[in-house]
Amino acid sequence: MKDHFTLDDLGIEGRTVIYRVDINSPLKEGTLELANDNRIREILPTLRELLNRRAKVIILAHQSRPGKWDYTSMERHARRTSELLGVDVPYVNDIWGEEAKKAISRLKPGEAIMLRNVRDEKGEMDKLSMEEHSHARMVRELSALADLYVSDAFGAAHRSQCSLVGFQAVLPSAAGRLMEKELEALRQVIDDPSHPCVFVLGGSKFSDAIKVVDRVLKENIADKVLLVGLAGNAFLKAKGVALGKKSEDILMEEFTEDNLAAAKVLLEVYGEHIETPVDVALDDNGKRKDVPLSALPSELPIMDIGKETAARFSDIVSKACTVFISGPAGVIEREEFSLGTRAIMEATVSGDTFSVIGGGHTVSAAQKYGCCDRFSYVSTGGGALENYIMGKPLPVVEALKAAYKRGKGK
Ligand code: 3PG
Numbered sequence: 513m514k515d516h517f518t519l520d521d522l523g524i525e526g527r528t529v530i531y532r533v534d535i536n537s538p539l540k541e542g543t544l545e546l547a548n549d550n551r552i553r554e555i556l557p558t559l560r561e562l563l564n565r566r567a568k569v570i571i572l573a574h575q576s577r578p579g580k581w582d583y584t585s586m587e588r589h590a591r592r593t594s595e596l597l598g599v600d601v602p603y604v605n606d607i608w609g610e611e612a613k614k615a616i617s618r619l620k621p622g623e624a625i626m627l628r629n630v631r632d633e634k635g636e637m638d639k640l641s642m643e644e645h646s647h648a649r650m651v652r653e654l655s656a657l658a659d660l661y662v663s664d665a666f667g668a669a670h671r672s673q674c675s676l677v678g679f680q681a682v683l684p685s686a687a688g689r690l691m692e693k694e695l696e697a698l699r700q701v702i703d704d705p706s707h708p709c710v711f712v713l714g715g716s717k718f719s720d721a722i723k724v725v726d727r728v729l730k731e732n733i734a735d736k737v738l739l740v741g742l743a744g745n746a747f748l749k750a751k752g753v754a755l756g757k758k759s760e761d762i763l764m765e766e767f768t769e770d771n772l773a774a775a776k777v778l779l780e781v782y783g784e785h786i787e788t789p790v791d792v793a794l795d796d797n798g799k800r801k802d803v804p805l806s807a808l809p810s811e812l813p814i815m816d817i818g819k820e821t822a823a824r825f826s827d828i829v830s831k832a833c834t835v836f837i838s839g840p841a842g843v844i845e846r847e848e849f850s851l852g853t854r855a856i857m858e859a860t861v862s863g864d865t866f867s868v869i870g871g872g873h874t875v876s877a878a879q880k881y882g883c884c885d886r887f888s889y890v891s892t893g894g895g896a897l898e899n900y901i902m903g904k905p906l907p908v909v910e911a912l913k914a915a916y917k918r919g920k921g922k
Pocket residue numbers: 534536576577667668671894895
């Protein structure tokens with residue numbers, strides 16, 4: 513059921529649009545050049561549409577967060593956006609002061625500017641509600657100069673920050689095309705998956721994996737959950753498999769007694785739907801060594817799922833109708849430990865399965881293996897995606913819903 517406005521619902525011609533995007537990108541250390549422009553490419557359809565429909569577009573965005581090495585200006589992002597769009601998008605080193613106001617007043621229909629990193633604004637990152645943020649100076653100053661607010665910031669949708677949720681209370685607001693696509697893909701995985709539906713969960717955030725397993729099995733979203741990477745090792749430990757000191761030390765950062773207890777309960781209640789590795793690959797002095805679980809504990813660290821597990825899991829995903837993959841199966845930075853991740857991804861895209869991947873690491877792996885384009889949907893979200901999958905409301909989406917209710921009530 514429709515619960516937010518889209519660009520189809522708004523009169524855009526000649527209007528001034530605040531367009532909040534998430535083009536927070538990995539940068540190269542030292543030069544701070546963009547290491548990956550995926551998120552910029554993903555906003556182009558909305559941006560083109562806004563410009564073709566003769567809007568005056570004010571782009572709001574952030575890069576990293578204060579205190580981090582890659583916290584920097586949006587100037588490079590504006591340059592890259594201009595290159596990819598083929599239309600100049602000037603950078604304005606201000607958010608709502610005189611310089612920004614002047615640039616906004618000079619905008620003509622079909623033109624866009626990109627403002628300064630919004631996280632330079634005091635209060636931007638305060639965790640406040642949509643209502644509280646709507647009184648912020650930035651929102652008051654900018655909304656007075658704009659007619660509409662459009663959000664494509666799915667990647668930051670789990671943050672209740674000023675420029676992300678403050679405008680929806682005061683301006684007619686809609687989801688951009690990217691936000692629409694993200695929400696539709698997730699709807700197809702979470703709300704209305706074709707069965708069998710398989711979730712492949714890996715990566716390092718074991719405590720999040722527990723919440724996802726719980727939700728997707730409790731709500732009959734997934735028929736099977738395949739656990740790989742650290743999540744796989746953690747569930748093996750919960751089953752009573754001693755992994756060996758090195759592997760267990762790596763787990764300990766995330767692994768608490770509470771996690772262990774939660775994993776045990778999940779295994780008890782949903783055991784038949786949870787698959788853990790049947791063999792693992794160890795790092796034997798730089799070489800891959802596949803061993804069965806009976807060879808554990810080992811002093812050598814576990815770096816990937818084993819070949820037999822890779823084959824079994826590949827078989828399961830290739831027979832599924834819906835597959836969601838979050839997190840690699842092994843240490844993909846090393847070629848010899850990429851086997852598991854690669855095998856599962858290739859098996860997933862080999863059929864006509866509806867397949868979704870997300871998270872920076874997972875997407876870069878798919879790009880490296882040349883199968884990224886063959887997934888049905890590649891999400892720009894990392895944290896936002898995980899929160900959605902865990903069933904947590906996303907503040908940015910909630911703000912768009914509130915704007916829809918308000919707008920429809922008028
Ligand atoms: C992200 O990439 O995670 C989003 O842009 C949000 O950024 P944050 O994690 O620094 O809040």
